[in-house]
Amino acid sequence: MNWKIKATITALCGLLVAITLIAQSGGDTSKVQQLEQEMRQAQKNNDASWYQQHLADGYVEGHSWGEWATKDEALKQMQNKAIKFTQGEISDIKVSTFGSDVAVAHYKFTYDATFNGTHRARTVICSDTWIDQSGAWKLASNHCSHVEGT
Amino acid sequence: MKRISIWCLLALLSLVSVPWAHAQKSKGTEQAIAELEGQWLQSQKTNNPDSIVNLLADKFVFTGADGKVANKTESLANAKATKYDSVDYSDLKVVAFGNTAIATGNFVAKGSDEAGKPMDLHERFTDTWLKMPNKQWQCVASHSSPVKM
Numbered sequence: 514m515n516w517k518i519k520a521t522i523t524a525l526c527g528l529l530v531a532i533t534l535i536a537q538s539g540g541d542t543s544k545v546q547q548l549e550q551e552m553r554q555a556q557k558n559n560d561a562s563w564y565q566q567h568l569a570d571g572y573v574e575g576h577s578w579g580e581w582a583t584k585d586e587a588l589k590q591m592q593n594k595a596i597k598f599t600q601g602e603i604s605d606i607k608v609s610t611f612g613s614d615v616a617v618a619h620y621k622f623t624y625d626a627t628f629n630g631t632h633r634a635r636t637v638i639c640s641d642t643w644i645d646q647s648g649a650w651k652l653a654s655n656h657c658s659h660v661e662g663t
Numbered sequence: 664m665k666r667i668s669i670w671c672l673l674a675l676l677s678l679v680s681v682p683w684a685h686a687q688k689s690k691g692t693e694q695a696i697a698e699l700e701g702q703w704l705q706s707q708k709t710n711n712p713d714s715i716v717n718l719l720a721d722k723f724v725f726t727g728a729d730g731k732v733a734n735k736t737e738s739l740a741n742a743k744a745t746k747y748d749s750v751d752y753s754d755l756k757v758v759a760f761g762n763t764a765i766a767t768g769n770f771v772a773k774g775s776d777e778a779g780k781p782m783d784l785h786e787r788f789t790d791t792w793l794k795m796p797n798k799q800w801q802c803v804a805s806h807s808s809p810v811k812m
Contacts, residue, residue: 571758573767575789579810581767609722609803611793615763617804619724619732638730640806642791644760653758654765656789658808660730 542608545616545643548650553601553622561591568652569644575656577637593629600625600634614645621660636660692759696766696792699800700755707750707772712742720793720801728786728807744777762794770807785810 548567555563565588572584582590590596606620618641625634637657644653699718706714716739723735733741755768767789776782791804 569760571760571765573756573758573765573789575767575787575806575808577808579787579808581787609724611720611722611803614761615793615803617724617791619726619804638726638732640724640726640789640791640804642763642765642804644763646760653760653763654767654789654791656726656806656808658726658728658730658806 541610541613541616541645544650545608545610545618546606548643548652549603549606549618549620549641552652553603556591557598557601559591559594559597561588564588564591567650569646572652573654575654577635577657577659595629596626598624598626616643616650617641618643622657689759692764693757695800696757696759696764697755699792699802700752700757700766700768700790703802704750704752707742707747710746712739715739715742717799718802720795720803722803723801724804726804726806728784728809741777744779745774745782747772747774749773764792764800766790766792769810 551563552567554560568584568587570584572587574582574587576582601622601624604621604623606618608616608618610616619639620641621636621638623636625632627633636659638660639655639657641652642654643650645651703715703718706712719735719738721735723738725733725738727733750770750772753769753771755766757764757766767787770784770786770788772782772784774782786807786809788805788807790802790806792800793803795801
């Protein structure tokens with residue numbers, strides 16, 4: 514084979530691989546951003562089935578008031594009608610991807626909610642770790658802290 | 664008949680060995696991450712953050728209990744300016760998800776912060792660890808929140 518043809522094929526293959534990797538990375542980022550928005554909607558609707566489907570086994574949640582929750586506890590919270598979110602908006606979301614199967618999302622979440630009769634309205638800053646398990650993105654951890662002055 | 668029995672036995676063994684191997688791998692990961700968290704604690708006890716430079720990924724992000732965010736360089740600079748008189752972790756738990764692991768625990772510390780102000784911290788943390796292509800575990804994110812006493 515002519516060396517020019519070989520070089521062209523090699524360059525095209527490299528370009529194809531690069532485009533695939535960039536598309537994959539961008540795809541994961543927008544997928545995670547979409548999941549974050551879906552999660553907030555599920556939270557507003559007390560949609561425990563969304564959480565059941567998207568929380569990884571072994572999931573851990575760290576609340577801004579210093580408590581932990583496991584997957585089972587998080588699901589019970591979703592089913593608890595005494596916990597009600599009336600407002601919840603995500604802002605400043607940044608997603609870092611690590612390979613094609615791990616992503617960490619950092620964002621601010623401003624909400625108005627009632628937890629067992631206690632009213633909470635605040636802005637928290639959160640870190641979420643997402644993992645791709647056999648083609649399905651699952652949330653492995655969520656940890657939020659109160660942003661001072663909000 | 665004898666040959667079928669051997670094949671059945673082999674199939675059974677392979678079915679049993681897969682979850683066993685997975686459990687062993689998870690146990691190994693949990694132990695490895697607990698050791699790295701121990702190195703991190705030791706760096707704080709000795710006020711020597713240089714020893715954790717390789718534990719933090721280049722894209723590392725730290726979110727503090729006050730809601731402030733710092734990258735790797737900023738986190739190391741803050742760690743260098745912080746002086747611990749006492750520091751300890753407790754209730755450390757590690758959950759492995761293949762090449763990702765989540766470590767959670769309690770953090771108590773006394774000393775002076777990066778601004779030189781006295782600090783008396785009681786926090787909870789979540790660390791996200793990732794096995795890099797060079798097989799080395801590195802922390803890509805750490806998040807703390809205060810424990811309300």
